[in-house]
Amino acid sequence: MEKLKVGVVGVGYFGQFHAEKYSKIKEVELVGLVDADPPRVREMAKRYRTQPFEHYFDLFKKVQAVSIAVPTPFHYSLTKDFFLQGIDVLLEKPISTTLEEADEMIALAESRNLVFQLGHLERFNGALSGLEGRVRDPRFIESHRLGPFTGRGAEVDVVLDLMIHDIDILLNLVSSKVKQLQAAGVSILTQYPDIANARIEFENGCAASLTASRVSTDRVRKTRIFQPDGILSIDYLSQELFFSKKGVSSEEEKMPEMAIAQIPVQKTDLLEAEIRSFLQSVRNRNNPRVSGLDGRRALDLALQIIQKIDDLNKKKRTGGD
Numbered sequence: 001m002e003k004l005k006v007g008v009v010g011v012g013y014f015g016q017f018h019a020e021k022y023s024k025i026k027e028v029e030l031v032g033l034v035d036a037d038p039p040r041v042r043e044m045a046k047r048y049r050t051q052p053f054e055h056y057f058d059l060f061k062k063v064q065a066v067s068i069a070v071p072t073p074f075h076y077s078l079t080k081d082f083f084l085q086g087i088d089v090l091l092e093k094p095i096s097t098t099l100e101e102a103d104e105m106i107a108l109a110e111s112r113n114l115v116f117q118l119g120h121l122e123r124f125n126g127a128l129s130g131l132e133g134r135v136r137d138p139r140f141i142e143s144h145r146l147g148p149f150t151g152r153g154a155e156v157d158v159v160l161d162l163m164i165h166d167i168d169i170l171l172n173l174v175s176s177k178v179k180q181l182q183a184a185g186v187s188i189l190t191q192y193p194d195i196a197n198a199r200i201e202f203e204n205g206c207a208a209s210l211t212a213s214r215v216s217t218d219r220v221r222k223t224r225i226f227q228p229d230g231i232l233s234i235d236y237l238s239q240e241l242f243f244s245k246k247g248v249s250s251e252e253e254k255m256p257e258m259a260i261a262q263i264p265v266q267k268t269d270l271l272e273a274e275i276r277s278f279l280q281s282v283r284n285r286n287n288p289r290v291s292g293l294d295g296r297r298a299l300d301l302a303l304q305i306i307q308k309i310d311d312l313n314k315k316k317r318t319g320g321d
Contacts, residue, residue, distance in 0.1 A: 004063065004064055004066075006022055007062070009070060009071065011034075011035045012035070012040075013150075015067070017267050019050075021271055031050065031062050032161055035054075036126045038052075044116075067089075067275070068091045072153075076097065076098075088282045089115070090274075090275070091227045094298065094299050095292065115278070117277070120295070120298070121270050121271065121274055122168070124270045127240055128169070135173055135225060138174060139206055140218055142210075142222075142226075143208075143209070143223050146211070147162070157193045158196050159302050160194055162213075163302065164292070166210045166223065168290075168297075168298040170210065171298060172294075173225065175208050179198055181305065183306075184197055187191055221237045230243055230246070239267040
């Protein structure tokens with residue numbers, strides 16, 4: 001089997017892991033790495049036995065596919081240029097900062113029959129795979145995605161940085177349109193909201209609460225799904241899935257309690273699974289597991305949440321009702 005020629009654009013904290021995964025896949029030839037920091041890209045290229053480049057256009061004509069892991073404001077311009085060269089793209093989340101840019105990228109990929117996969121990493125979490133066939137008429141969903149400040153992703157607010165994962169998952173769990181939305185958020189360490197909460201009501205009656213923070217002491221990545229037959233609890237960090245349902249404590253007391261059972265799941269290396277899925281789409285020319293349209297849908301709701309936060313904070317500053 002002929003090796004796929006790939007490259008990685010952006011080898012900062014997260015991009016370096018893309019390079020590492022590609023370098024270990026025997027069906028892949030890692031042609032080169034690109035980064036605006038020359039010492040950094042030379043170090044990474046040496047580590048993963050490939051070529052360093054300072055400009056992304058140096059990969060044109062050399063690769064069939066790329067991972068793009070640069071700051072969000074550059075997603076649109078770089079992805080567009082690679083599409084114009086006929087190169088498939090795995091783009092880190094979020095898809096972009098505007099719906100107009102997202103629409104243009106999606107249309108360009110479709111017009112040229114190119115693979116456009118979004119890096120919503122949690123979709124490849126082993127705990128999520130165990131949900132198949134178990135989500136039945138969810139009534140309430142709550143997610144918490146918390147962690148300490150690292151400085152990564154600080155060019156956008158916490159909604160696009162962290163909450164976007166849970167927005168993507170939520171929209172895949174609830175097959176209904178958003179009916180009502182409320183949100184609040186505050187800036188702590190950056191010029192953007194660093195902690196935020198969104199309360200979402202869907203037309204089918206399901207409600208959701210999403211909380212994201214990048215200024216918390218502990219790392220938490222959890223979702224709970226409340227439905228008529230019980231509660232599904234996901235821990236993304238440990239890749240564990242539990243199901244709780246109503247029971248009774250004993251024959252004598254007959255007190256109601258929750259009986260909890262762990263559901264066996266196959267734990268995965270999320271990034272490796274994501275990259276292998278991308279490579280399969282590139283080789284077979286089929287639709288990616290997480291498409292540009294999925295990324296666009298998550299961005300749409302994220303931008304609505306951001307607008308609600310901005311409106312609320314403006315009202316507080318001006319003393320409005």
